Amino acid sequence: MFKFVLKRIGISLMILFFASVLVYGLVVHSGDPLADLRESNDQNRENRMAQRTAQMRLDEPWVVRYGDWLRGIAGCLRLQCDFGENRSGQSVNDLLALAAGSTIRLVLLATILGIVVGIFLGLMAAIRQYSGFDYSVTAIAFIFYSLPSFVFAVLLKEFGAIRFNDWLGAPTFNIIFVILVGLIFALFCQAIVAGTPKKRLLVGGVSFAAAVVILLVVDATNWIREPISGLWMPIVMAIAASVLFISLLANFGNKRAVLSVGGSAAAMLILVIVFQGQLEDPTWSLLGGLLIAGIVLAVAISQVFGGYAKRSITWASIWTVVSIGFAVVVDFLCRHWSDYIDMRGRPISTIGSESPNFRGADDFWLQLMDTSTHLILPTLSLTLMSIASYTRYTRSSMLEVLGQDYVRTARAKGLPEHTVMSRHAFRNALLPVTTIVAFDFAGLIGGAVITEKVFGWKGMGELFETALKQVDPDPVMAFFLVTGGIAVLMNMFADLLYAYIDPRIRR
Known part of the structure; x- marks a missing residue:
C-alpha cells in the first residue's frame, strides 16, 4: 500500500506540473494586462504602464516568470510556500488565505450535506423501486441536476431571502x-x-x-420569531438518533445494542448538562472537546457492552453522539434567534459571507448565527445540485448490487432485511459512489465561482475571476493549485477508502 501511495503521488505531481504549464501559458496569452491603462487619458499613463510592466515583469518571457513561480511553489516542501504577487503588489498568500477559507467553508458544508442526503434518498429510492417515492425522487433529482446553478441561485435569493424576510415580519x-x-x-x-x-x-x-x-x-x-429552546432539543435528538442508528446499523433485538447506544446518548447528555454554564459563551475548542469526549465515552461503552457486534454498535453510538452535539448547537442558536432578528431586521442575507461591522461580533452564538445565515442560501444552491447527482448514482449502484447472488444468498439464509441492506448491499454499492465524492468536491469549488458571484462572496471564485480579467497569472495559478491539489488528494483518499470498504482490494 505504501508503494502504491508513493506511485500515485508521483503521477499526480507530474499531472499537476504539465497542467500548470498549460494554464499559466493560457492565462498570460488571454489578453493585455495593460489594456485599461492604454485606454486611460491620465497624464501619468506612461509612468503607470512602466510601473505595472516592472511589477508583473511583462518584459520577460512568460516561461521565465513561470519558472520563478514554480520555485516559489517548491518552497511548500519546506512549508514556505510563495504564491507570488498580484499586479498591485499584494501577496497572493494573504489573498488566498482569506479566499480559500471562505470558499472551503462553503464547499465543505455543501459536500457533507450532499453526500448524506443524496445517498440516503438514493438508497431509499432503490429499496422502493418503481414506487411513488422512487418516481418523485427521480423527477426532483433530474430537475435539480439540469437546472443551471445561476438560475437556481437567483430563485433562492428571491424566495428564500427577500420574500422570506418580508414574511418574517408577521409570520x-x-x-x-x-x-x-x-x-x-x-x-x-x-x-x-x-x-x-x-x-x-x-x-x-x-x-x-x-x-x-x-x-x-x-x-x-410564534415559534418562528421566538423559538422555544432548551434541553428538550438534545433529549429529543438523543431518542430519535438512537432509534435511527440502532435500526440502521444494529438490531433492536440485540439488547446490548440498545444498552450501548442508549448509554452513549445518556453520557453525552450528562456532559451537556454539566457544561451548560460554559456553553452560554463557549469557544470552538470547548465544543470540539465536548464532542471528542462524548465520542470517546461512546467507543468505550460500546467496546465494553457491545458483545459480538461491537463494530456496528460503536458506529451507531458515535453517530448518535454527533447528532446530539448538533442538536446542542441548534438549541443555543435558537436561544439567540430573536436577538439576532432585532439586530439585523432581515436575518437571511443575500450578499456577502458576513455582516460588516456586526454589533454582536463579541458574542459567540450571535457571530455563529451571522455566519450561518450568510451560508444558508449559497450552501443550499450547491447542495441541491450535489444531492441530485449522489441520488442518481446511489440508486443505480444499489439496484445493481441488489441483483447479485450474495444478496440473494444472505436473504435465503434468513438474515433480517436491514442486515442484508446495511452489511451486504449498501457497503458494496458505496464503491462507485466513492469515486463521485472525490471528483465532486473539487468540482464544487469550480462551480462555486458562479454561486459566489450571485451571492457576492469574497472567495476563490472572486479571486479567480478578478485575476483572469486582469490577465494576472499568479492569483489564477493559486486557484488552480488549490482546486487541482484537492482533486488529487480526494482521489487518493478515494483509493484508500476502496481498500477499507472492500477488503479484497487490500490483497
Whole structure:
C-alpha cells in the first residue's frame, strides 16, 4: 500500500506540473494586462504602464516568470510556500488565505450535506423501486441536476431571502399551507415505510396529523420569531438518533445494542448538562472537546457492552453522539434567534459571507448565527445540485448490487432485511459512489465561482475571476493549485477508502 501511495503521488505531481504549464501559458496569452491603462487619458499613463510592466515583469518571457513561480511553489516542501504577487503588489498568500477559507467553508458544508442526503434518498429510492417515492425522487433529482446553478441561485435569493424576510415580519401559516405540507410529509413517510397498504396508510395518517399539529403549534406560539429552546432539543435528538442508528446499523433485538447506544446518548447528555454554564459563551475548542469526549465515552461503552457486534454498535453510538452535539448547537442558536432578528431586521442575507461591522461580533452564538445565515442560501444552491447527482448514482449502484447472488444468498439464509441492506448491499454499492465524492468536491469549488458571484462572496471564485480579467497569472495559478491539489488528494483518499470498504482490494 505504501508503494502504491508513493506511485500515485508521483503521477499526480507530474499531472499537476504539465497542467500548470498549460494554464499559466493560457492565462498570460488571454489578453493585455495593460489594456485599461492604454485606454486611460491620465497624464501619468506612461509612468503607470512602466510601473505595472516592472511589477508583473511583462518584459520577460512568460516561461521565465513561470519558472520563478514554480520555485516559489517548491518552497511548500519546506512549508514556505510563495504564491507570488498580484499586479498591485499584494501577496497572493494573504489573498488566498482569506479566499480559500471562505470558499472551503462553503464547499465543505455543501459536500457533507450532499453526500448524506443524496445517498440516503438514493438508497431509499432503490429499496422502493418503481414506487411513488422512487418516481418523485427521480423527477426532483433530474430537475435539480439540469437546472443551471445561476438560475437556481437567483430563485433562492428571491424566495428564500427577500420574500422570506418580508414574511418574517408577521409570520403566520394559513390552513391551505398547513394541509399541503401535511400531505407532502405524509406521502414521503408512507413511501419510505415498507409493508402492507394498511400499514402505509396508517403511517401516512399519523404523519399527516403530526405535521399539521406541529405547524399549528408553531403558528400559535410564534415559534418562528421566538423559538422555544432548551434541553428538550438534545433529549429529543438523543431518542430519535438512537432509534435511527440502532435500526440502521444494529438490531433492536440485540439488547446490548440498545444498552450501548442508549448509554452513549445518556453520557453525552450528562456532559451537556454539566457544561451548560460554559456553553452560554463557549469557544470552538470547548465544543470540539465536548464532542471528542462524548465520542470517546461512546467507543468505550460500546467496546465494553457491545458483545459480538461491537463494530456496528460503536458506529451507531458515535453517530448518535454527533447528532446530539448538533442538536446542542441548534438549541443555543435558537436561544439567540430573536436577538439576532432585532439586530439585523432581515436575518437571511443575500450578499456577502458576513455582516460588516456586526454589533454582536463579541458574542459567540450571535457571530455563529451571522455566519450561518450568510451560508444558508449559497450552501443550499450547491447542495441541491450535489444531492441530485449522489441520488442518481446511489440508486443505480444499489439496484445493481441488489441483483447479485450474495444478496440473494444472505436473504435465503434468513438474515433480517436491514442486515442484508446495511452489511451486504449498501457497503458494496458505496464503491462507485466513492469515486463521485472525490471528483465532486473539487468540482464544487469550480462551480462555486458562479454561486459566489450571485451571492457576492469574497472567495476563490472572486479571486479567480478578478485575476483572469486582469490577465494576472499568479492569483489564477493559486486557484488552480488549490482546486487541482484537492482533486488529487480526494482521489487518493478515494483509493484508500476502496481498500477499507472492500477488503479484497487490500490483497
